[in-house]
Amino acid sequence: GAGVSQSPSNKVTEKGKDVELRCDPISGHTALYWYRQSLGQGLEFLIYFQGNSAPDKSGLPSDRFSAERTGGSVSTLTIQRTQQEDSAVYLCASSLVGTDLYEQYFGPGTRLTVT
């Protein structure tokens, strides 16, 4: 079946502009995660959605970052007034909560470059 998809695959934007990144999780997966990966670095947790529960936003680096998940499926990560330090690969993952496994399936990521 289809995996996690993300769009766009690459995004170049000017400093100060807003960007929206999209994630389509695996159908039926109730949990959705956003991570940020800077060049040569590990994954930095940003936000986590699980069903109808309030999202865990503890990883969002500033109030310029926000995310929503509509209908329990597609999610959009929005970065307002982008800064050069926002340049990174943004990864989305989904998982099937309710099993005894926490395996997350990752999308290919969106590479964001802020000029």
Place this chain on the structure above:
Amino acid sequence: GENVGLHLPTLSVQEGDNSIINCAYSNSASDYFIWYKQESGKGPQFIIDIRSNMDKRQGQRVTVLLNKTVKHLSLQIAATQPGDSAVYFCAENINGQGGSEKLVFGKGTKLTVNP
């Protein structure tokens, strides 16, 4: 603060040799650990996981060892192949806000397999 890190940022091995990638963690409450493989331009891919009530778990050509006494995790790859070349991340599961599940990733080890 709590963190998951790696002893070696890079590892180069000859094809056919065994590889060992190490990871140290500091959150003694973590009860679940995962190894991910990330190839260039792709999202991380699940390799193997282990729960804290286990010391060892084997998969196909891979073995994960957990030493809770020294908070150390390792991934062993048998008969390493060129296709194993990638960055390997360990991750630990911790509870986020409101009981959500969250993975904390290490910085990664780049494995290069020489033919």
